[in-house]
Amino acid sequence: MENKTVTETKKYPDKPITLIVPFGVGGGMDLVARLLEKTAPAQLGQPLVILNKPGGTGAIGWNEVVGATPDGYTLGITGIEVLLQPLYGPTKFHYPTALEPLVQISESPMVMAILAEQPWENLDDFIAYAKQHQGKIKFGHSGIGGIGHVAGESFSKAAKLNLEQVPFQSAAEAMTNLLGGHVQVAFLTPALANEFVKSGMVRILGVAGEHRLSNPDFANTPTFKEQGLDVVGSSWFGIAAPKGLPIEVKNKLADGFKAMINDPEFQKNIEQLGLQVTYLDPKESAEKWLKDSQRLTKTVQETGIVEKIKEQKK
Amino acid sequence: MDILNLLLQGVSVSILPANLLSCIIGVLIGTLVGVLPGIDTVSAIALLLPFSYGMDSTAALIMFAGIYYGSKYGGSTTSILLNVPGEAASVVTCLDGYPMGQKGRAGAALAISAIGSFIAGTIGLIGLTLLAPPLAQAALAFGPPEYFSLSLVGLILLSKLTGTSTLKSALMAVIGIMLSTIGLDSLSGISRFTFGIDELDRGFDLSIIAMGLFGIGEILTAMTHADAKPDIPSVKFRDLYPTKEEWQRSITPMFRGGIVGFLVGLLPGPAATISSFISYGLEKRYSKHPEEFGHGAIEGVAGPEAANNSAISATMIPLLSLGLPFCGATAILLSGFMIHGITPGPSLITERPELFWGLIASMYIGNVLLLIINLPLIGVFVQLLKTPLNFLMPLVAVVTLTGAYSINNSMFDLIWVIFFGILGFLLQRAGFEPSPLIIGLVLGPELERGLTQGLIICNGNIWTFITRPLAATILSLGFIVILYNFVTWFTKFNNKRKELDANRS
Numbered sequence: 001m002e003n004k005t006v007t008e009t010k011k012y013p014d015k016p017i018t019l020i021v022p023f024g025v026g027g028g029m030d031l032v033a034r035l036l037e038k039t040a041p042a043q044l045g046q047p048l049v050i051l052n053k054p055g056g057t058g059a060i061g062w063n064e065v066v067g068a069t070p071d072g073y074t075l076g077i078t079g080i081e082v083l084l085q086p087l088y089g090p091t092k093f094h095y096p097t098a099l100e101p102l103v104q105i106s107e108s109p110m111v112m113a114i115l116a117e118q119p120w121e122n123l124d125d126f127i128a129y130a131k132q133h134q135g136k137i138k139f140g141h142s143g144i145g146g147i148g149h150v151a152g153e154s155f156s157k158a159a160k161l162n163l164e165q166v167p168f169q170s171a172a173e174a175m176t177n178l179l180g181g182h183v184q185v186a187f188l189t190p191a192l193a194n195e196f197v198k199s200g201m202v203r204i205l206g207v208a209g210e211h212r213l214s215n216p217d218f219a220n221t222p223t224f225k226e227q228g229l230d231v232v233g234s235s236w237f238g239i240a241a242p243k244g245l246p247i248e249v250k251n252k253l254a255d256g257f258k259a260m261i262n263d264p265e266f267q268k269n270i271e272q273l274g275l276q277v278t279y280l281d282p283k284e285s286a287e288k289w290l291k292d293s294q295r296l297t298k299t300v301q302e303t304g305i306v307e308k309i310k311e312q313k314k
Numbered sequence: 315m316d317i318l319n320l321l322l323q324g325v326s327v328s329i330l331p332a333n334l335l336s337c338i339i340g341v342l343i344g345t346l347v348g349v350l351p352g353i354d355t356v357s358a359i360a361l362l363l364p365f366s367y368g369m370d371s372t373a374a375l376i377m378f379a380g381i382y383y384g385s386k387y388g389g390s391t392t393s394i395l396l397n398v399p400g401e402a403a404s405v406v407t408c409l410d411g412y413p414m415g416q417k418g419r420a421g422a423a424l425a426i427s428a429i430g431s432f433i434a435g436t437i438g439l440i441g442l443t444l445l446a447p448p449l450a451q452a453a454l455a456f457g458p459p460e461y462f463s464l465s466l467v468g469l470i471l472l473s474k475l476t477g478t479s480t481l482k483s484a485l486m487a488v489i490g491i492m493l494s495t496i497g498l499d500s501l502s503g504i505s506r507f508t509f510g511i512d513e514l515d516r517g518f519d520l521s522i523i524a525m526g527l528f529g530i531g532e533i534l535t536a537m538t539h540a541d542a543k544p545d546i547p548s549v550k551f552r553d554l555y556p557t558k559e560e561w562q563r564s565i566t567p568m569f570r571g572g573i574v575g576f577l578v579g580l581l582p583g584p585a586a587t588i589s590s591f592i593s594y595g596l597e598k599r600y601s602k603h604p605e606e607f608g609h610g611a612i613e614g615v616a617g618p619e620a621a622n623n624s625a626i627s628a629t630m631i632p633l634l635s636l637g638l639p640f641c642g643a644t645a646i647l648l649s650g651f652m653i654h655g656i657t658p659g660p661s662l663i664t665e666r667p668e669l670f671w672g673l674i675a676s677m678y679i680g681n682v683l684l685l686i687i688n689l690p691l692i693g694v695f696v697q698l699l700k701t702p703l704n705f706l707m708p709l710v711a712v713v714t715l716t717g718a719y720s721i722n723n724s725m726f727d728l729i730w731v732i733f734f735g736i737l738g739f740l741l742q743r744a745g746f747e748p749s750p751l752i753i754g755l756v757l758g759p760e761l762e763r764g765l766t767q768g769l770i771i772c773n774g775n776i777w778t779f780i781t782r783p784l785a786a787t788i789l790s791l792g793f794i795v796i797l798y799n800f801v802t803w804f805t806k807f808n809n810k811r812k813e814l815d816a817n818r819s
Contacts, residue, residue, distance in 0.1 A: 025360035031649050034363055054722060055516035057503055063512065088503075092512070138771060144502045166458075166770045167501040169763070172645070176582065176638050182457030182771055195637050195659025272655040312504050 009248045012072055013046040019239075020076040023060020024054040028191075028273070032105060032237050033077050035269045043263065044256040057143075059091060066098045070242040072249035075102070078240045080147050083293050087300050088145050088309045096293050099240040101285035102250070103257040106165055106270055107236040107278035110151040111134045111221070113178060113186045113193045116203045123159075123205045123227050140166045140174035142185035145309055148174070150296065151208045151233030152187040153303035158229040171290025178202070189235060190218060191274025208233040214276060232295070236274060236278070238285055254282050321443060324671025330678055332373045337676045340377035341684050344384015345691075348391070351398050351525055354715015355385045355643045359650055371654035372669055376676040378650040382643055383435060383626045383677060386586060386768035387684045390427040390619050391695055394420055396710050398529035402520045403586035403622040405752050406594045408528050409428075409475070410607060411615030416609050421696050426564050426612055427619040428688040434572030434620030437680045438627025440635075441576050443674055447663070449628075450635040453507075453580045458771060459785040462764030464581070465757045468588070472595050472757075473750045475607075483750045488723040490754020491761075493518055500759065501766055515724040520587070520755060522718055522727050523734050529714045530735025533707045535742060554692055556612070564616035567597045571620030578621070579628025582640035583760055586629075588624040592752055593621035627677070634658050634670065689725070698724030 017040075021033045033050050040048040053155045054063035058081045065076030082095045112123075120126040130137045139156070141148030144167045156163040163185070168174040168177035171188040178186040179201065190213055197217050206224040207213055208231050213221065224231035239257055241250070260266055261279050270277050280288060327333060347358045349589045357380050366374040379678045389401030394411035395559040407427065441449070457466075473487035497517025508514035556564070571593040578589035597617040607614050632638050637659035639645035651658055656669065663670050698706070718731040738748055772778035780786045 025357050025646065027645075030360065031363075034360070035653070038364055039366055051723060052327045053724075056498060056505075056512050060512050060515065090634065121539070135773060143500070144504075146503075164770060166767055168767070170645075172638050173582065176454065176632075176636075176640075177457060177639075177767075179636070180454035180457055195657050195661065199660035201660060251385065272657075273652050274657070309502070312502050 005125055009246045012249050012252060013044060013203055015073065016047045016049045017044065017072065018074050019048045019050050020061045020065050020074065021050055021052045022054065022058035022065075022076065023052070025052050028275075029079055029191075029237060031273055032270070033274070035266060035273075036105075036239075036257075038269075039044070039260045039263050039266050040256075043259040044253075057085060059085060062099065063092050065240065066093045066095070066242055068242050070100075070244040070246075072241065072245055072253055075239055075241050075253070078238045080235045080292075082240070083289060083296055084145060084147070084150070084300075086267065087297055096289050100243050100244055100245060100250070100282070101241060101289060102239045102241055102253050102282050103261065104236055104238040104278060104280035104285045105257075105261055106275040107234050108189050108191065108274075108276055109213070109223075109232070109234040110148055110187045111190050111193055111204045111208065111209050111213075111218070112151075112155065112206045112224075113175075113188060113196075113202050113204055114184065115178065116201055118184070120205070122252065123222075123224075123229075126205055127159050127161065130159075130163065134162065135164070137161070137185060138164045138166050138183045139185040139187060140168055140177050141187045142171040142174055143167055143169070145300075145305060147233050147235045148187040150299055150303070150305065151231060152185075153305055154233065154299050155187075155206070155224065155229065155231045156210070157303050158224070158231050187233075189274070190215060194218075194274055206231065233299075237275075238280075250282065317443060318667055320667060320671045321675060323668065324334065324673075324675030325679075327372065327668050327672030328376065328676035332370060332785060333376050333672065333676060334679070336369070336373040336377040338683060339679050340380020341384035341387075341680045341687065343377075344381040344386075345388040345684065346671055347381060348385040348388020348400050348404075350717060351392055351400050351529065351714055352521060352720050354617060354721070355382050355523065356646045357720070358385070359643075359646045360673060363650060363653060366482055366650070366654070371656055372672055373658065374445075374654050375651060375669070375673055376680075379630070379673060379677060380680050382647060382682060383623070385683055386623050386626050387428060387431050387688055389622070390431075391424065392616070393528075394423045394427070394615070395695060395698060396529070396706075397532035398710060398714055399524050400557060401586075402584065402756075403625075404588050404619070405528065405587070406590045406618045406749065407476075407526045409594065409749060410609070410611050411531075413608070413610035414612065414615065415699065419560075419610065419612075420699060421692050422556040422560050423615050424611070424692040424695060424760060425555050425689065426560065426616050428685060428692070430564065430568040430571065430616045430620035431623040431688075432681055432685040433568045434624040435627060435684075436577055436678070437569070437572035438576045438579065438624030439674065439677055439681070441624075442627050442677075446631045446635045449580055450632050453632055454636075454639075455784060456581055457782075458764045458767035459782050460764075460788065461582070461760055462768050463779065463785045463788040463792070465761035467788055468592070469753065469757050471795060472753050474593050475591070475595055475598065475747075475749055475753070479745075480659065482746050486746055486748065486750035487754040488757075490751035491758035492754075493523070493751070494755045494758035495762070499765060513724065516722065516753070518730065519721055519727065520584070520752070521721060522731055523717055523755060525714050526731040526734025527738035527741070527751065528733060529710065531738025531742060531748070533711050533714075534735060534739035536703055536707050543592035551802050554696060560612045563612050567593070567613045567617035568620040570596060570600075570794075571617035572624040574617075575621030575624035575626075576628045580631060584641055584756055585625040586641075587756055589621040590618035591749075591756075593617040624722055630677075634662060635672075637662070745752040 021030050021031045037048045068074035086094050139152045171192050174186045177183050204221045267277050389404035390407045392400040393404045393407040394396045394415050397408050397412040399405045426761045473483050498515045574593050575589040579585040597613040629644050632640050633644045639648045
């Protein structure tokens with residue numbers, strides 16, 4: 001029996017590997033998965049088969065990954081929601097512990113966007129205005145409890161403002177409403193804001209990351225931390241497997257994905273999607289999950305997001 | 315003249331052999347996607363994305379766009395022939411297209427729908443060519459309070475499309491709205507009415523309910539008279555095409571549908587579907603034969619099929635000039651663009667004119683190609699109706715169920731298709747028309763979202779809505795129409811009473 005497993009793991013992978021995408025076709029996560037699909041046969045030795053299992057903000061797909069046999073033939077693509085979901089109430093599995101991260105692919109910090117025609121040149125102008133005009137400023141984001149909402153609320157709290165939030169169905173919808181002047185601020189990914197920054201329609205007041213963005217269009221945009229506010233919130237994409245993967249399989253996958261992410265063509269494609277390649281190996285990913293989980297737990301409690309969601313769930 | 319020059323340059327790009335070939339492939343795949351129920355534009359483009367990596371970016375975009383607008387041509391085919399909507403935007407075509415088919419006029423219905431699609435698609439394209447940037451800016455003026463107003467007025471005006479009983483129609487619309495609240499609330503992320511079943515979080519996909527109510531429902535109805543021979547008389551070639559009278563009745567609806575579709579297409583939401591319903595409502599109101607609607611009125615096919623095609627052209631406007639997708643299908647198109655290193659946005663027209671104009675020119679060409687592909691296919695499709703029902707219906711069931719499964723790769727959805735099929739069958743028996751349910755399902759979420767977001771934006775005061783000029787205009791237009799209906803109803807009622815009184819004395 002034992003021998004059989006050993007030979008099986010040695011032969012791994014000898015059939016296609018299923019990659020579960022817990023969101024719909026065409027979303028950011030789905031696109032990253034499809035880019036991986038493109039380079040997989042060369043680097044993993046087997047094709048990746050993408051299976052979209054949308055629903056429950058990722059829960060349906062991730063439940064399936066957790067429940068799969070940990071043989072390396074069923075993997076899932078992951079995002080920040082893996083950490084956020086369990087904070088808002090009981091989920092079927094506690095994803096941060098039930099899943100084993102193999103790699104982080106990309107990371108993008110949220111940015112705070114306003115219309116360029118607004119009189120606020122920088123964050124201080126904005127904060128001064130918002131303090132004088134209570135209830136005038138509303139910020140848009142891509143859904144309650146999402147990372148855009150978390151970043152917005154933690155900014156609102158750090159700057160001692162009482163900004164009201166307007167949830168939208170997607171970040172693109174939040175952007176549309178920012179451009180139409182229906183909300184004054186939007187917290188979203190740099191990828192979405194990029195074209196409007198370039199054309200001079202939108203100004204970015206702060207980046208919710210540890211460092212400035214490497215994209216030249218954002219090179220002059222300071223982080224919130226530089227401006228004295230502790231506001232950090234990034235969305236990221238990664239790959240995870242169900243817990244209990246044989247070590248040989250895990251190593252093979254980690255190496256394979258590393259090679260895929262280092263592939264220059266893959267990097268070029270990822271950048272075309274407006275994402276920043278930020279590779280982390282399995283150990284670093286696990287450490288990041290732990291650290292982010294702790295920080296997010298604190299943030300969502302302090303900003304009252306958890307309370308708000310629990311209240312609505314009643 | 316400047317635009318004409320640019321467009322001519324675009325034509326020179328789009329007739330390059332590689333681009334022309336991609337256009338042909340795109341519209342062919344699009345037609346197929348439209349004809350097959352359950353396979354929607356979004357999944358078709360997503361499946362093809364990996365194959366497009368090796369292609370030149372312009373060619374790839376031309377192909378994706380071809381799939382997108384091509385799918386709306388084919389959508390009506392199964393609606394007319396089998397009462398199974400191939401696309402959500404063709405649900406309304408079932409209402410009159412299928413009865414036409416039953417009367418042996420399937421060929422005419424298919425031809426009118428193809429020609430209407432062509433005319434309206436071209437109207438939409440002209441709008442796109444001339445007015446893209448200013449219209450995109452204008453669309454931004456619509457915020458949540460405006461969407462709330464539009465959906466409210468839409469629901470009131472559209473829920474009584476067919477049938478005679480206002481009460482029954484309203485009931486169906488309400489059930490539609492109720493069904494739309496099941497699942498994860500798109501704003502708060504809270505599960506509603508799911509009883510802890512994870513699969514219900516996704517909510518009911520519009521296509522699942524439409525395929526059930528119309529498609530499976532029709533199969534069950536057919537089963538109740540399974541031994542009946544299809545009473546389609548052998549169709550002569552001449553009969554495949556519309557008569558002069560059918561033509562004359564269709565031409566105004568086509569243009570009207572084209573304009574309505576274009577305007578609706580500028581706004582976020584499932585524009586193609588909504589515009590087809592609006593067009594149907596309009597045609598019924600303006601028709602000289604409103605009593606024929608629901609029993610095979612050609613206007614009920616011409617208008618909606620035109621509307622959903624010009625809506626498609628209009629949805630390209632916010633995508634190309636702002637880089638913002640206003641519906642699911644343009645979202646996947648945007649992904650396709652980005653994978654090929656092209657980011658649509660305010661600067662696309664100036665930075666990549668050859669791409670922008672090439673794409674638009676290819677859409678003109680694609681529309682002509684679609685007409686050339688679709689007209690001869692009518693003869694083939696109509697032959698399908700000669701198949702005895704006891705062979706045809708099981709086949710339709712297989713195609714419908716396979717399509718339903720493929721939407722989310724979910725067995726759970728299959729159960730619901732069958733459930734809604736049985737419901738559709740029972741409703742039909744009880745004299746309920748299922749189309750208001752679809753309207754409730756489409757507009758319900760828009761209404762709710764507009765209200766929630768609008769209230770936050772207006773600091774919780776709903777009266778602020780009517781201080782916004784656009785919202786106020788929409789609401790008062792709706793109010794006037796309702797008032798008008800009420801007055802005409804009251805006058806009729808009064809006249810009838812006087813008549814009865816006169817008779818008595």
